[in-house]
């Protein structure tokens with residue numbers, strides 16, 4: 001499809017989905033499922049995942065009563081317009097202004113520079129009638145920082161932009177189809193006025209007289225919508241990883257190369273240890289991210305309930321966990337999808353493998369909802385704060401509880417003696433805890449050598465990100481272990497999950513061996529025992545690998561991959577797909593008479609001479 005066709009088709013699908021949701025009707029969870037099967041980014045994502053939650057989270061009761069019924073019935077369509085041409089990560093650096101005019105009781109929205117243009121918001125370019133806009137609030141010449149506003153963008157009769165608004169699509173993005181179904185947009189305000197009651201005022205307010213009343217709750221609650229989406233992105237990472245792994249695993253069982261003597265049957269590529277060493281950790285990651293996603297959903301629900309009761313104690317941890325896990329899982333999944341493409345050899349590069357499209361649509365997850373490095377630095381700040389408070393009497397809680405055992409973890413030596421010890425949950429956990437704590441403490445020690453903490457932080461950014469990743473990996477490993485300790489129906493299933501859990505943990509040890517050795521969390525002998533155990537786990541997973549991806553229950557239609565077909569009938573179907581290509585409509589291609597024939601004839605003539 002051309003971009004225009006793709007966009008229009010996505011509108012058609014979205015509206016059809018909305019119709020089904022209402023007619024059947026579907027529950028929230030079922031609607032989410034429908035979104036997965038629709039399998040295309042579109043304006044509904046931003047309306048439901050960001051616009052509505054922003055009003056719910058930051059609006060007053062009156063604002064919710066006014067706007068939510070309209071939004072819930074989709075009588076208005078909204079998006080989340082925060083990022084600007086000049087600033088995305090640095091939210092405090094946004095330039096759009098919202099100046100209160102006491103004469104008219106309105107805010108005047110203005111884009112003072114080109115870099116202040118809103119740039120990227122999904123659904124903004126062509127669809128949304130409304131947006132939650134983030135702009136610097138100015139009253140009586142004073143800048144109060146960034147706040148949210150509900151703004152109508154387009155005329156409700158003919159969809160034209162309202163006077164004072166310039167709006168459009170930012171252009172083609174990475175890949176052929178992929179994220180191009182979405183109208184990511186730009187927007188400029190030219191002294192555009194909105195009534196005062198359209199500032200989202202649950203947190204801070206502007207009175208009729210123009211007095212600014214600051215929030216009596218943490219201002220970071222303004223970032224709540226991002227926290228909520230980051231949480232869902234973790235579960236989505238598992239879905240995308242599982243999809244790529246399903247394709248690569250099934251195809252690896254079909255594909256044969258080498259290994260035959262005297263023309264006998266060749267080896268299935270899945271039987272090569274190198275293939276297993278690349279594939280099975282990704283299979284394990286798909287399961288691991290699902291379990292940590294379930295846990296994160298619980299954590300998010302818990303913090304939401306606490307916030308409603310004005311208990312803000314766990315907000316920093318919820319922010320650190322959602323930011324860090326969003327970052328870690330999306331980076332691993334993007335890399336994992338690309339690895340799956342390579343695991344499928346040349347055919348993985350074909351569009352009909354399903355992997356190029358999956359990669360193109362998935363990879364912006366490393367950037368949207370917070371650049372992955374910027375988010376890990378938030379985790380690092382949280383860790384440095386926690387380390388600095390050790391010994392102050394305030395015991396670290398939740399995912400940093402292990403830091404409360406700093407004395408032990410800083411000096412303990414791993415008691416792994418034989419390969420099987422690497423299947424001991426307590427020993428594995430302690431290894432990850434020791435590594436994470438030692439990396440964090442080492443950063444904190446290095447930071448303390450700087451007179452200026454911010455300057456020290458800047459200098460140590462790369463180390464801090466590594467410490468943050470180590471902490472996040474510990475969370476994923478620990479939540480997988482907790483899952484195993486819970487009720488799992490069927491001993492066989494439990495055994496398989498156990499194998500995957502230890503593959504996940506031991507492959508991380510192998511991958512980050514430098515961290516584990518340099519922090520003395522393990523010795524090189526223990527590292528080689530871990531490798532030995534990993535190889536043995538691969539052997540145990542091998543006979544069940546295809547069943548473990550069948551368990552994701554993806555239909556062929558959803559997978560959209562010739563290589564990942566359930567029936568394994570890959571080669572005839574590759575031919576079928578090839579023959580569908582428009583280039584094969586004619587035997588002699590368009591352009592033959594114009595370019596190829598004259599070229600060949602010229603050679604023939606010169607050959608005769």
Ligand SMILES: CC/C=C\C/C=C\C/C=C\C/C=C\C/C=C\C/C=C\CCC(=O)SCCNC(=O)CCNC(=O)[C@H](O)C(C)(C)COP(=O)(O)OP(=O)(O)OC[C@H]1O[C@@H](n2cnc3c(N)ncnc32)[C@H](O)[C@@H]1OP(=O)(O)O
Pocket residue numbers: 035036039040041045046049050080082083088089090091092122220221223224226227229232233236315316319361362367368369370371374378381
């Ligand atoms: C699509 C493929 C097909 C199939 C998939 C199938 C289905 C998919 C289904 C649905 C999709 C799901 C979701 C997708 C929906 C939409 C996603 C699409 C598009 C994405 C939209 C966006 O990108 S919106 C824009 C996002 N922007 C960002 O994330 C900006 C990142 N920057 C920031 O968050 C902040 O600026 C910052 C955190 C980096 C820094 O903030 P600030 O400068 O204010 O803070 P400080 O560093 O000074 O810290 C101050 C203290 O505040 C704490 N803090 C910061 N943030 C938070 C927070 N959120 N909550 C709580 N506390 C916070 C910080 O820790 C500091 O604390 P101290 O104690 O140290 O003072």
Ligand SMILES: Cc1cc2nc3c(=O)[nH]c(=O)nc-3n(C[C@H](O)[C@H](O)[C@H](O)COP(=O)(O)OP(=O)(O)OC[C@H]3O[C@@H](n4cnc5c(N)ncnc54)[C@H](O)[C@@H]3O)c2cc1C
Pocket residue numbers: 046080081082083086087088089090119120121122179184364367368369370371372373374377461
């Ligand atoms: C597909 C897609 C959809 C999007 N949808 C929306 C939307 O609906 N609404 C919306 O408001 N926005 C949206 N965005 C914007 C998105 O949220 C931002 O692009 C994202 O937050 C990253 O910000 P940035 O582009 O400013 O990156 P930058 O911050 O400019 O990042 C550039 C580089 O600088 C590095 N960097 C930046 N700051 C630091 C630092 N402090 N320390 C170390 N390194 C740093 C980053 O790691 C990165 O390598 C979307 C983006 C994409 C790609």
